[in-house]
Amino acid sequence: MPSIDVPQITLNDGRTIPQLGLGVYKVADDEAEQVVETALGEGYRHLDTAEFYANERGVGRALQASGVPRDEVFLTTKVWNTAQGYDETLRSFDESLTKLGTDHVDLYLIHWPAPKQDKYVETYRALETIRAEGRALSIGVSNFQVPHLERLMAETDVVPAVNQVEAHPWLQQHELRAFDAAHGIVTEAWSPLARGRILDNAALVRIGAKHGVTPAQVTIRWHLQQGLVVIPKSVTPSRIRANLDVFGFELDAGDLAAIAGIETGERTGSHPDHNG
Template sequence: MTFKSETSAVPPIVLNDGNVIPQLGFGVFQVPDEETSAAVTSALAAGYRSIDTAALYGNEEGTGRAIREFGLPREEVFVTTKLWNSEQGYDSTLRAFDESLRKLGLDYLDLYLIHWPVAKADRYIDTFRAFQALKSQGRIKSIGVSNFTVPHLERLIAETGEIPVVNQIELHPRLVQRELREFHAANAIATEAWSPLGQATFLDDATIARVAAEVGRTPAQVVIRWHLQLGNVVIPKSVTPSRIVENFDVFGFELSTEQVDAISGLDAGERTGPDPDTFAGGLE
């Protein structure tokens, strides 16, 4: 198990390769690079030990700067980034990885993800094989995917002989993703939720408000707790220091089975992001 942390109480999730990811992390989607260092520093100060970025976000440099300057031992911070669609393919993946690692200013990655399957380009198998090569060199500890559906995962596993450790997907109370989570569980793939708060579009929902009142917590805390109790890895993001702290303060209470089920019952199949079956951003 490569990752270890002596400075955070976040529960660990053991991945199918034996490495460990903190169940609660910090995402920097849509955070401008010039604001990222401050946000990541606030997150590390609050106790987060997992930071999730991507080449597309344009803030790998700010992310890496904050991690290096905060001064924790490297093995205590779990760092994830993602390969963008336009760089898929074996050789281009190797080049893109070098560039991401250079921007982050790190010697290795804890987790590298294929950002989207982009099935129409038909490059994700070669891309994952490049990931496997990088892992064999010790430059990446764990390899996974993002926004893959069951058919994408089935093909990837069949053709590469390796099960990704993580599938990072849009997941929140309006998009519960039961079928995909069941496939993950059956194949020892960790489910990681992006947009875990649904861009705050449902935080004023009556059911969430009721549960929040019952447990004396904010709607955002209740939804993050719901994710944790479902077993999801969850990566909320904020640039507001007080919200960063609030989103981390979710370990001093539990939801009842009825409360978890009530929140899950809000599922409406509603996405805030693109459809993984058709999205091909970056290839236009």
């Protein structure tokens, strides 16, 4: 089994998270088992799933079948909008653990702030309880904007360890990343390849040709050099392998300047103020 030296980022609770992992959004449960087994075999040690993905069972089966010790894999899941609220979140978390076949997760997130529901503060208090019980070793949020974070930190006790948001060269999230960094929150990027739509961008193609790598590898490398945690999704074994093979080159100042220049603000997913 390959040994890949993926950098670790230290969270504000003293634990560490591998900077590169595998996302499994829109991977069917039966397919997720094979995809995750492939990734673990290639050397991935960070898996990101969610209640909403409906593939926690497949991820759990793969984790158990892989032979990789549980304490070597950083496992994240998330509570969905319809399960927000203190008691509802506790029940949802129990269900997620059962599906995953584990007694703990490494990171538990609120999937969206769902501001119209106005439940994310009480939901986060449930996460604080779960963390205190040792069943989620770290807790955080996903898709939270600055006002959501400000309110959360004013009304709860534990600063989120992670804020997982859509980020890629079209949507570089400078303001949000700066706020996270100022408060000790690690920013994690979902849809880091803009669901594949960005990969024919001329600048990324040119930079890839310069380094002898693909535009996807350039984009993942950009995230790493920005200090982001990044969780590209693929179901194709060759791409799963290639997405991890990004530590043999480095983007130079000219590359980074070119990528900075392609930002458009375009999203591939919902705006957090409108979801839920």
